Amino acid sequence: MIRVDTALRPSAWVFVSLALVMLVSLDAAGELVTPSDNVVSQLNVRKGPGTNTRIVGKLRPNAYALLKGGVSSWYEVRLRDETQGFVKSSRSEIVPDLRLGTWNIQKLGHGSSKDHELVADIIEDHFDLLTVIEVMQKGGGHPGYDNLLAALGSGWGGLVTNTPRPNTGAGYAEYYAVLFRNTAVRPCDDATGLIYFEDNDGSPDGRGPDRFSREPAYTCMQVLSPSGEPTWDLMLAAYHATWSDGRDDLISSEVDVLDDVFRAMRALRANEQDLLIAGDFNLVPDELRGLVNATDATTGRGSTLNKDGERTLNLYDHILVWDRNETDELVVPAYVVDVRRRAANADTFELTVSDHLPVVGHFLRVRADDD
Structure with missing residues (x-):
């Protein structure tokens, strides 16, 4: 004191x-x-x-x-x-509160310039639970995710998909990951890791319609009180939309399927009311509006950076909530956190951390479960 x-x-x-x-x-x-x-x-x-x-x-x-x-x-x-x-x-x-968000950590696992310690420090300071986007496939594994989880230390846990998307050895194939602070949240007792929405996996043996370049993957998470008691749970999905050379029509046609993803999440866990998809949608709020029935619980602008580390006007990173009335645990809508000052300069941040800024929303941590 x-x-x-x-x-x-x-x-x-x-x-x-x-x-x-x-x-x-x-x-x-x-x-x-x-x-x-x-x-x-x-x-x-x-x-x-x-x-x-x-x-x-x-x-x-x-x-x-x-x-x-x-x-x-x-x-x-x-x-x-x-x-x-x-x-x-x-x-x-x-x-x-529970600080839940998402971060596209540019090409995590590629190259040698990534400052994993700085990325871990930013996560430690701003999050309790987040989806991590752009976890790159390398040598059949995800070394960037492994290094980041090691940098976070024993206070953190993580889930990562068992295969990338597309499910190939291509350098552009990506995994999804969810990181969580052990004292604030944990996987639900019946959770079996991150599960992909049913879609063509992009492998040579892939079958059926290929609606997503990287179909979302989801899991159930249990929120804990400060004393460690379970309070409420949620289904959380990670998603990275196709870029398609910036073609809004192709990106929109993919995002338009997300209502089916929400339904699949709910079917996996009967009566679950708290359903969220968090990630990089490659669309700004006005473009998202009308494509999904969910609520975009993200405010502001400027979640992406140019090559000089300067913020653009594009808010591509979002948290979608299926039923905003049911998920009343969300009391401060998600916003962009400008953490560029954590690096020596904006250019260094873009080079060693990411070309995206993290997005975080604040949820009540102690709340009676409503499902």
Whole structure:
């Protein structure tokens, strides 16, 4: 615990305040702030940690903000519209969350430039559960995934598909992976790994219609309370849409089949209400709209980078939720996390980490299972 001397000069107070905020970071905490029961209409979000600073936003009862840090009797928060400010801790409650998302980690397993330690550090700071896209086939295995899981250490587990797609030894063939923090989530007791949606696997012996270049793969995950007790579960699929040289018509024709994938997920686990597909769809939100009946629970823009590491306007990475009303555990819609500053510069990030930025949403970790 850090004691703050309130008699410090203003300049010193600002320095200590900033230091405290940095020490209690959102990325490490993985927690949300919501108004306490004594708040009837709204909780004021102020510019600074004091009632004499201006109001910059409101937090309604049963709404949630991201915890960024704390100083004295105030929490620093970020609202859904990205407004940042402070709320009184005496009128707030902190609740644990599950940070679920997706990341296309460019050509994971190809070349020697990938900084696995930095990728692992970013995952550690921002996620509890994520689908990993573009896990490349190499020599009949997935060395990039293996190296990343090793870099994450014993606190993390992972699932990876048993074959790539297409199911060949081609250098462009990809596996799917799901990584999870062991203390926050685990595979369901009856889960049997990542299962591909039934489709032509792209091998020389492949049979039937080939609706997907890389058909989604899914599994069941069990969310855990901070004390390790099971709370609610979900079906989660990883997906990387075809690129087809950027032809929206071909990409759209593939994405149009995702409703069938949701149905297959539900059929595998009877009565499951929480169904999600997370990955790289190669379509922006306006292009996704109308192709699937699910809700795109992703906001913002700019999840891809150009060759110089500069953000484009393209939001290609998404989390789709089959029934938003049923999956009310999602309380902060997914957004793009700009982690380029973790590398020496944007160009280095694109070269050693990825040409995509991660996307993450915040779910209540403690919730009664509704299925």
